[in-house]
Structures are given as C-alpha cells and as structure tokens.
Amino acid sequence: MNDANNSNNSTAGVTEVAGVTVTTFKKNNAYFELSKSKVLSQFNLVNEHCDMVSYSSKTNPIVSSILEKEVSCLFSVHLVNELVNITDYTRVLFLAQAWDFEEINYLVNLGVRKFAVDNLHDLEMLENFLSKHLDLKIHLLLRLKLRENSIRTEKYFVFGMNSELINSKVKELSKLDQIEKIGIHFHRKTQNMSEWNYGFELAELFDEEFFDCIDVVNMGGGLPAAYANTDMRLLTGIFKKIDLFRDWLTEKKIKLIIEPGRFIAAPSGKLIAKVIAVDAGTVVVNASVYNSDMDAVIVPVKLLIEGEKNKGSEGSLQYCIKGLTPCSLDLFRYRVYLNPVSVGDELVFLNSGAYNFSSNFCNLDVPETRIVE
Numbered sequence: 001m002n003d004a005n006n007s008n009n010s011t012a013g014v015t016e017v018a019g020v021t022v023t024t025f026k027k028n029n030a031y032f033e034l035s036k037s038k039v040l041s042q043f044n045l046v047n048e049h050c051d052m053v054s055y056s057s058k059t060n061p062i063v064s065s066i067l068e069k070e071v072s073c074l075f076s077v078h079l080v081n082e083l084v085n086i087t088d089y090t091r092v093l094f095l096a097q098a099w100d101f102e103e104i105n106y107l108v109n110l111g112v113r114k115f116a117v118d119n120l121h122d123l124e125m126l127e128n129f130l131s132k133h134l135d136l137k138i139h140l141l142l143r144l145k146l147r148e149n150s151i152r153t154e155k156y157f158v159f160g161m162n163s164e165l166i167n168s169k170v171k172e173l174s175k176l177d178q179i180e181k182i183g184i185h186f187h188r189k190t191q192n193m194s195e196w197n198y199g200f201e202l203a204e205l206f207d208e209e210f211f212d213c214i215d216v217v218n219m220g221g222g223l224p225a226a227y228a229n230t231d232m233r234l235l236t237g238i239f240k241k242i243d244l245f246r247d248w249l250t251e252k253k254i255k256l257i258i259e260p261g262r263f264i265a266a267p268s269g270k271l272i273a274k275v276i277a278v279d280a281g282t283v284v285v286n287a288s289v290y291n292s293d294m295d296a297v298i299v300p301v302k303l304l305i306e307g308e309k310n311k312g313s314e315g316s317l318q319y320c321i322k323g324l325t326p327c328s329l330d331l332f333r334y335r336v337y338l339n340p341v342s343v344g345d346e347l348v349f350l351n352s353g354a355y356n357f358s359s360n361f362c363n364l365d366v367p368e369t370r371i372v373e
Contacts, residue, residue, distance in 0.1 A: 029250065030273035031289035032369040034353055038268040039066050043073070045059065046223065046263060049242045051255040054093050056221055059261030060086035062369055063268065063348040075112065076259050080106065093141075093218075095185075096122050097159075104129045116185040116218065118159055123169065130178050137178055141185040141218055142166045146201065158255050160186065163205040170345040174213040182213065187220025197241065199248040211252045218257040219245070225266035228302035228333070261355040271303070271367070275345045276316020281319055283341050285317050288323035288330050291364035295355040302333055306348035321347065325362045 001018055047053050054074035057064045064085045070368055075086050076093045078105065086092060089111040096104075098117045104126060107115075115138060117123045123142070130136060145160030161169075166184060173184050223238065246256045271292050273285035289296045293303060302360055309316035316337040323330035332349065341347075360364045 010372030012062050015139075029365050029367055030271060030285065030292060032292070032352065032356065033270045033272060034060075034066075034369050034371050035064055036070075036371055036373055038266060038350075039063055040070055041316055042260075042264040042267060043067060043071055046258055046260050047071075047073075048256040050238055052257045054257050054259045055264060056216065056259055057082050057085055057366055060265040060269070060356065062371070063224060063265045063353070066371070067264075074257070076116075076261075083110070088182050095143075096126070099121065099125065101125065101129060108133070108200055113137065114139040115145055118143045119161060120165065123161075127173075130176070134178070137180050139181040139216075140173065140179050141183050141216070144184045144186040144205075146186050146188055166212050167206055170210060170213050181215040183216035183218065183254070184214060185218040185220065188222050199245045212255065214254055216255045217249055218259055221259045221261050221263065223258075223260050223263035225262045225301075225354060226304065227266075228304050228308075228336075230301075250363060266351045266354035269351070269356065270306075271349040271352040271356070273347050273349065275341055275343050275347060276324065278341055278343055281317070282308075283319045283321050283347070284324055285321065285332070286324060287332075287367065288325045288362070288364055289332060290323065290325060290327070290330060290361040291358040292325065292356050292367050293332065293349070293352060294357055295360060296332065297329060298355070303349040303352050305333065305336055306350055307338060309339070311339060315339055317341075325364070327361070369372060 011296075029321060043053060043055075052074060054076045055067055056076045058078055061082065063084075067073055068086060068088065068091070070140050074091050074093045076095055077086070078095045078097070079084060083089065083092065089107075090113065093114040093116060094107055094111045094112050095116045095118070108129075115126065117126060117140065126140075130138075135306075143160040144166055145162055168316070170182060170184070173179055202217075219242075224235065242258070249256050271287060273287040273292075275283055276286050277284040285295075296303070305321070311318075317340055319336055319338055319341060320334055321332040321336060323332060356367075358364060368373055
C-alpha cells in the first residue's frame with residue numbers, strides 16, 4: 001500500500017450508535033464554492049426580461065440569502081420549512097398545495113401576503129379564511145395546468161387547475177376588495193429548451209374579459225442551465241420568445257414574473273472533489289451524487305468538469321467518474337475525456353449550484369458551502 005497516496009484521504013473518529021461506541025472512518029470532504037458575483041450576474045440577466053423575478057428558493061437556499069441582501073426580488077416558497085432561509089416575509093410568494101386553515105393563519109401572522117394556489121380545494125380553503133378576516137389584503141395567483149407537447153420528467157401533470165375553472169374563478173375573485181392583485185401561475189418543466197410560445201397558448205385558452213381582470217402572469221421557471229447534455233446556444237432564442245411574451249402582456253397592462261431557480265443557482269456553484277482512486281479508466285472521488293448532486297439521479301443532468309476535452313483530443317483519456325458509495329447509480333459522468341488523472345488530483349464540477357442537496361444514504365456527510373466573491 002502506498003501511504004503517500006492514502007494518508008490524506010480519510011480520517012478516523014468515534015461515535016455512539018444505539019448506546020455502543022463505534023469507530024467511524026470518513027473520507028475527507030469535498031466542498032462547494034458559491035460565487036456571489038455569479039449569482040448577481042445571473043439574476044441581472046433574467047431580470048432584464050421581466051417585471052419581477054421570484055427566485056425559487058428550494059433550488060439552493062443559500063442563494064436566497066444572497067439575493068435578499070443584494071437585490072429587489074420575490075422568493076417562491078413551497079413549504080413553511082423553507083421560510084427559515086428568508087427574513088422579510090413580505091417578499092415571499094407562497095405556492096400552496098394541500099394546506100389547511102392553521103397553516104394559512106400561521107403564514108398570515110408572519111406577514112406573508114402573496115399566494116399561488118394549486119387546486120380548487122386549497123382555493124376554497126383560502127376563500128373561507130378570507131371570509132373570516134375581512135381586513136386582510138392579499139395578492140393571489142391561480143396555478144394553470146398547461147398541456148405538454150415534449151416532456152420527460154413531468155409527463156402527467158399533477159399541478160394546477162384547468163383553464164375553464166381558472167377563467168370563472170378569476171372573474172369572480174377579481175371583484176373582491178381583499179384581493180389587491182390577481183393573476184395566473186404556471187410552470188412547464190425544468191431545462192425547457194423548446195416550449196416558450198406562452199402568448200399563443202394563453203390566447204387560445206382565455207378571452208379578453210379574462211385578461212382585463214388579471215394584473216400579473218407568473219410564467220414559472222425552466223430556463224436552462226449549462227450541463228454537458230445541454231445546448232446553450234438556444235438560450236438567445238428563448239429570451240427573444242420571453243420578450244415577445246412580455247410585450248404581449250404589456251399591451252394588456254399585465255406584469256410578467258419569471259421564477260428562475262436553476263438558471264441562477266447552477267452556474268454560481270462549483271463542487272471541488274479529490275480523486276481517491278483510479279483504476280482501469282474509473283475515477284472515484286471523495287463525493288457522491290447522493291450528498292452533492294441528487295439532481296443527477298432525479299433529472300438526468302451531467303455536470304461539466306473543468307478542463308474536460310473533446311473525444312480524440314491529444315493527450316486526453318476516457319474516464320468514468322464515480323462517487324464513493326457502492327451504488328451503481330452513483331455516477332457523476334459515465335464518459336468524459338480528461339488529461340491523465342491521478343490520486344490526489346482535484347476535479348472541479350461546474351454548474352453544480354442547483355439542487356445539490358444530500359440524502360442520508362450511507363450516512364454521507366453534507367459538503368460545506370463556501371461563499372466566494
């Protein structure tokens with residue numbers, strides 16, 4: 001055994017399990033770097049194409065803390081637990097699903113006044129609450145279920161109401177003094193590369209009376225981030241379609257909200273890992289998709305690696321980059337071309353700032369996030 005190659009890879013310790021003291025043996029941790037300047041530049045890029053950004057806080061809550069201090073925006077939150085990442089609750093857009101009277105009351109007492117409602121049951125719950133709190137003023141979005149044309153992760157939508165229901169409810173609710181602003185919310189899919197003709201779709205679904213009733217459209221997120229399996233040349237065309245949609249809404253005196261998450265968070269983060277083994281073209285790093293890149297399991301994104309080469313590049317070798325667990329799905333990249341890799345080298349995984357949450361698989365440690373300028 002080569003001690004020089006192994007002495008810095010692991011540390012031993014002790015812990016107590018079920019009353020028994022056991023020795024633990026942990027690989028030294030990989031870590032994330034999150035660039036504050038990149039967060040802000042990505043925010044500014046999308047902010048040019050809308051009237052308000054509502055950052056999807058679940059994507060990376062640390063990004064929320066940066067944006068709250070530095071820019072004017074909203075924060076889209078799905079669960080009460082997420083509110084720990086935000087201090088100014090007047091900036092929260094709470095996307096309700098399966099809530100109850102107690103939860104609504106809790107949110108209102110905190111100061112939350114902006115809500116997006118997903119289904120008729122939840123909407124009726126909110127209407128009932130409003131009827132008992134006549135002094136309460138809110139902003140309300142009703143979630144629209146869009147049809148899908150080319151879909152991967154969300155083939156059958158479970159979110160949103162049909163256009164007929166929304167059409168009638170908007171016309172009814174817009175007459176209430178308690179609802180200061182009303183509109184619709186939708187979200188097509190993550191990494192949306194093609195389906196952005198929203199003006200055409202909405203014009204097919206709703207009449208002019210409907211558009212006269214609403215103040216805002218939240219078109220959700222879906223703006224793509226750069227991965228090894230993403231063609232970012234399409235981004236310019238996507239923004240052109242969003243600009244056309246915004247112009248169409250502006251003519252109707254309707255404001256546009258965009259709800260990015262991945263687009264801001266992903267390129268702002270890097271995962272820095274060390275190589276702990278190399279064998280027959282397989283590289284094992286001191287990280288796992290289960291503690292740093294669950295996105296790779298849920299949505300098949302492939303993180304770019306700093307310095308990766310094209311196939312056939314002079315001096316490059318083909319590698320499979322594997323995480324440190326025994327799971328066959330623990331793969332960062334199945335095939336990538338790099339300069340020769342040795343134990344102790346660092347691999348930097350780019351665009352890893354989105355959905356980099358951890359599981360408790362194999363009792364893995366959670367990598368530290370270091371904020372850099």
